Amino acid sequence: MAGKVSEQPLVSVVIPAHQTQGVERGLLRADPSAGDASAGDRSAGTEAMRRNAPAGVAGTALARLAGSVHGVRTHDPVFALTFDDGPHRLNTPRILTILADRGARATFFVIVRNAIGLPGVVADIVAAGHEVALHGQDHVDLTRCSPRAAAAMIRGARDRLEQLIGRRVRYFRPPYGTQSLVSYIIARGSGMEVVGWSSSPRDFLDLDLDRHVVVAFEELEPGGIMLVHDGAPSAPGRRGWLLGRLLEEAGRGGWTALTVGALLQQGEPVRRLWFQRRAEAVLGELAPLYLAEEPTSDVAASQNLTSQGRCGGPATA
């Protein structure tokens, strides 16, 4: 039932066609030669360029100038696995164990306040060969801050994180996935790339556990970036269970999970103009789920939106 909108849409929006595909087919495979005639074009670059607005040469030039990274152009079955909102005293060590068992690498976009409280966990992340990146000093929506306050938060948090890990911090993901041109310029001016994502299991929602995995791999394209969370879970053990299932499915499909830095060595970055406030960020995450077959997903999503999200606000990253 690709293309069928649920009976309770949040709002009328145009959903990219690729997000309607595969939900009813189950989990997709990464092998570009696995019988899909259009597979040769199914890279994060192709998809992200299609989602860019404005389109055309001018849009491409603007994205190159002021775009955030959402993947790389490649046909190889590689992706960056990224965690937001940690470190968490229970979740993150468990996640590190699972990543080690599977031989996977990841980038942790940390909240500096959490990192300062758990220096041993941060050291373990680095020692295991993973990457530490910045999500914020706290989980503050920077689009609601004055330019001066946003600059102080971003630069101060980067400095504290660099002191903590003893190395440069190269990547920044804004809390909630909200961004203004001002906050973007501040982050880039601070020497960091702004990194978004192209795939997510929507682990901030209370979906059926298997459905989280289906949603994430339905969206994942070669060279993509997957967003997961290691912050406080809605239920004990849920984060670890989900990661285990995601990596199991990745292995089955021939995918290799990398850090953002390693992914960027695999191809030219895909940049998108990515400026949005909270409502747009929430819609961007929830709208594809409204094309799903199971009406229970809609109910779960709407219930979560009325409660506190894991980031201290309604839903998303």
Ligand SMILES: [Zn+2]
């Ligand atoms: Zn977050």
